[in-house]
Amino acid sequence: MSSTPATVNARVFPRAGLDILSRQEVSRLRDASRGGLHDLLRRCTLAVLTSGSATDDPRAALIRYPDFDVQVQQQDRGVKLELSNAPAEAFVDGRIIVGVAELLFAVVRDIAYVSSEIQNNGDFDLSNPEDITNAVFEILRNARVLRSHVDPNLVVCWGGHSIGRAEYIYTKDVGYQLGLRALDICTGCGPGAMKGPMKGATIAHAKQRRRANRYIGITEPGIIAAESPNPIVNELVIMPDIEKRLEAFVRLGHGIIVFPGGVGTAEEILYLLGILLHPQNADVPFPLVFTGPRESAAYFDQIDRFLRLTLGESVAERYHIVVDDPREVATHMQRGFEKVKSHRLDSKDAFFFNWSLKIEPEYQHPFGPTHENMRKLHLYRDRPAHVLAADLRRAFSGIVAGNVKEEGMQAIEQHGPFIIDGEPEIMRALDELLQSFVAQNRMKMSGDYKPCYRLLT
Incomplete structure (x- = not known):
């Protein structure tokens, strides 16, 4: 039986250029309701605090540190983070490792910015390809x-x-x-x-x-x-x-x-x-x-x-x-x-951002790895290569979700493996490729791999 990991409580002050947040941003980061950002903040900060982890199970850290919590505190001179039951491995002699602290505030910065300035800002229509690219630019610029x-x-x-x-x-x-x-x-x-x-x-x-x-x-x-x-x-x-x-x-x-x-x-x-x-x-x-x-x-x-x-x-x-x-x-x-x-x-394109590259909407719109969406993929060579590649990419994206993303893993546990269908020759080639990944232990870092997909070959 594994021993209980060592934990610490600590206050961490801003690094990596994050000095202030609005009261509304702080409120959303502290909000643990369904529409709030606290759960997302907790999961991402715990990932940073367990840097170097030898597992690819997204639930492992939360299972190992079930009492971990993080709170963003507003103060007159800016913000600070209150960490409760945080992994001791992120600290040396009671002080948080500098690089870890920097990444912690990068997490806060990006979660807050994306929520307030991208997702809940009427300036961006995230169904529009140009606005999606502009959103990517703004997130990178803010970072x-x-x-x-x-x-x-x-x-x-x-x-x-x-x-x-x-x-x-x-x-x-x-x-x-x-x-x-x-x-x-x-x-x-x-x-x-x-x-x-x-x-x-x-x-x-x-x-x-x-x-x-x-x-x-x-x-x-x-x-x-x-x-x-x-x-x-x-x-x-x-x-x-x-x-x-x-x-x-x-x-x-x-x-x-x-x-x-x-x-x-x-x-x-x-x-x-x-x-x-x-x-x-x-x-x-x-x-x-x-x-x-x-x-x-x-x-x-x-x-x-x-x-x-x-x-x-x-x-x-x-x-x-x-x-x-x-x-x-x-x-x-x-x-x-x-x-x-x-x-x-x-x-006359910028060196720091490739504006001229044409990216179609099918490569920009988020793909939900549901059983229905995986079954609807059109994996046939009856259309241009760049269009077929988009659905092939989605097929692999769904398998990634079933392997290592919490939402995808839960879907597999509830409804069984994803069903993937398509042109027989493509299915045979895909099956051969995926089988080789399994044989070479490329699917998981540890433990036996149980496929989250089933190909109709």
Whole structure:
């Protein structure tokens, strides 16, 4: 029987640029009713306080710390956080770790801002594509991650939270090569392939005596509890949903590296390729590299076959596969950034936000992973590739929800696995891909995996 974890009570004062909140914002953050924000605040702050957790069950932290609570207190000189029964691991000699405190106030900042200025503000019609993009921009600007007068240098790294040791070491090696070239890192902020590139880059940045390094983590409320921020993240942004999180990655980043992963990584790949395959984006340079150690070569062979089968042979023109060569990954990315810079200058687009990229509504509107919505996905090759990619992305998004998101897990427990149907050849290829993820332990960090889906093959 596990012992009761050590906890502390503490007051934490503002960091990371958050100094004041309105009385209305404080009231909503303290509101535990159905329409209030307190439960969301509690879950996200607990995820930050348990940074480095080795579980991907979003309910684990709340089960382990059932008496944890956080209250935002208004005071004359600003705000403070009152933590009750908080994980002791976030403190050293009675003082909260500085980086943890910074991320705590990033949580408060984003939850309050999204609620007051985006979701409950008549200035944004979140059914309108242009307004959605503007909302993504405003959230990133409020989080102070948009930097002007800086040449393209931000590499987004995607990949699995549940990866093997060899793959993790490889992500560090790639991060090291990126860091030597003065490139900054943005990931989904969790463990595994989201942590490795940041860890490698920190060593390289130190060797180059580079200061003000950026390790940006972009997450969303449905997944932060399952993938708590890794300790290297020094700029955290919590987007309101997965679609705005994904749009933030492609608008903010100048190129993307994809490491081996599971269904979440497949979702990200299909999201990006669906956008890049849109005819209006044909001439937009966006370096995209799939890479892993020699042991993972078969993984990307299978991904490549699946993409070619479903989206057509021409899809392979939008990505470059590199096996076991971290230096080539970094130099390819650096060369790609030169093309990005030239294109942005020619098109008079900003370096800090990719306004010109065309993103259709099906990639922006939140997808509810219900049994009904999963069954209605149209997985047939009778329409343009960029449209089919949107539904393929939703299929993987639903499986992610069933695997690691509390709402999705509850739906599976109540109604059984999601049913996914479509063109037989696509279903067979999808089944083969998902079975390989299960066999390679890419679905869960620990424990046996019970599929949350059933394919009609």
